[in-house]
Amino acid sequence: MLATKTLVFSLSLTLVSSRDIIFPTLPSYPTSEQAQQLFHGYGIDDDLFSAFDVPFKGLTTFANLPYVHCLNRNDDTIEKYDVAIMGAGFDTAVTARPGARFGPQGVRQGSRRISPDFAYDISTNENIYRDWAKVVDCGDAPLTYLDNTAALKQLDFAHKLVAGRRANNSEYSTPRILVLGGDHTTTLSALRSTIAHWGAVSVIHFDSHLDSWDPEVVGGGISHYAGVNHGTFLHIAHEEGLITNSSVHAGIRTPVFRPKDDVRNDVRCGFDIIKATDIDRLGTQGIIDQLKKRVGQSNVYISVDIDVLDPAYAPGE
Incomplete structure (x- = not known):
C-alpha cells in the first residue's frame, strides 16, 4: 500500500513539473532567397571560395601539381613541361604478391598535403x-x-609520347x-625511352634484389613471355644494349638462386653491388661517394624499389 502511494505521488509531481516547462518556438526553414542572404552574410563569395588553397580539392595529382594531358597524341597545343610525373599501374609480371597497379594512386594520395606553395625545404633552401x-x-x-607484352608496348609508346614533346x-x-x-x-620501358634521347645510361638501382636474373632462372624457361618479369628486366635491358657496364645496385640483401652464377651474370650485365650491410661500414656519405x-x-x-627499405618501416612491400 505504501509503495502504491509513493508511485502515485511521484507521477503527480512529474505531471505538475511538466506543466511548468516552456518549449521555444521552432524557427521556420529559410527560403532559397533567405539562405543565399545567410551565406553571403558569412562572406561565402567568389573571393573567399578561392582564397585558401586547401589540399583536398580538385583532381588528386602528385603534390597538387597541375595536370597536363601529356598522353593526348592528337593535341599539339599541350602546354610545355620539364618534368612529367606518369603512373604505370602494372603488376602482372610479379613472382609474389600483386597489387602494385594501385601504386600510382596510392603515392598521389599520400602526397596530397604537399603543394607547390608548401614545399620550401629549409635544409636545401629551395622549393623544387x-x-x-x-x-x-x-x-x-x-x-x-x-x-604483359601488350602492356609493355603501351608503356613504351606512352614514354615516347611524353618524352617526345619539347621541354x-x-x-x-x-x-x-x-x-x-x-x-x-x-623500368624496361623507361630505359627503352631513355636510350632514344641520351644513349645507353648507367643505372643506379636501389633494391634488395638483383633484378638481373637470367630469364631461364626467373621465369623457368617456360616461354619468352614468362621470362620478361620484375626479376629479369635488367638482364633484358643489358641484352638490348640499353645500359652501360658502369651500373650499380644499392641495398642488396636478399638471397640468390645460384650463389656463383647469379652474381657472375650480374657482373656480365654491367653491375657492381653495394650491399645493405655496407651502410653500417661506410655510412650515408660513403655510399653516395661509391x-x-x-x-x-x-x-x-x-630506379627505386620500395623493398630496398627495411621491412620494419615498409611492411607492405
Whole structure:
C-alpha cells in the first residue's frame, strides 16, 4: 500500500513539473532567397571560395601539381613541361604478391598535403616546384592487365609520347619522366625511352634484389613471355644494349638462386653491388661517394624499389 502511494505521488509531481516547462518556438526553414542572404552574410563569395588553397580539392595529382594531358597524341597545343610525373599501374609480371597497379594512386594520395606553395625545404633552401623545372602530373598510362607484352608496348609508346614533346626550359630539349609504379618491370620501358634521347645510361638501382636474373632462372624457361618479369628486366635491358657496364645496385640483401652464377651474370650485365650491410661500414656519405665513383660522368637513370627499405618501416612491400 505504501509503495502504491509513493508511485502515485511521484507521477503527480512529474505531471505538475511538466506543466511548468516552456518549449521555444521552432524557427521556420529559410527560403532559397533567405539562405543565399545567410551565406553571403558569412562572406561565402567568389573571393573567399578561392582564397585558401586547401589540399583536398580538385583532381588528386602528385603534390597538387597541375595536370597536363601529356598522353593526348592528337593535341599539339599541350602546354610545355620539364618534368612529367606518369603512373604505370602494372603488376602482372610479379613472382609474389600483386597489387602494385594501385601504386600510382596510392603515392598521389599520400602526397596530397604537399603543394607547390608548401614545399620550401629549409635544409636545401629551395622549393623544387618553384625552381627551374616546370613539373606536371600526366596521369596514368593506359595499360592492359590481360597481356604483359601488350602492356609493355603501351608503356613504351606512352614514354615516347611524353618524352617526345619539347621541354619548357630552353636549356633542356627533352622533358624528364618520373614514373610511379607499378611493378619493377615497368623500368624496361623507361630505359627503352631513355636510350632514344641520351644513349645507353648507367643505372643506379636501389633494391634488395638483383633484378638481373637470367630469364631461364626467373621465369623457368617456360616461354619468352614468362621470362620478361620484375626479376629479369635488367638482364633484358643489358641484352638490348640499353645500359652501360658502369651500373650499380644499392641495398642488396636478399638471397640468390645460384650463389656463383647469379652474381657472375650480374657482373656480365654491367653491375657492381653495394650491399645493405655496407651502410653500417661506410655510412650515408660513403655510399653516395661509391655510387658517384661507379657511374662517373655518364648519363644516369635512377630506379627505386620500395623493398630496398627495411621491412620494419615498409611492411607492405
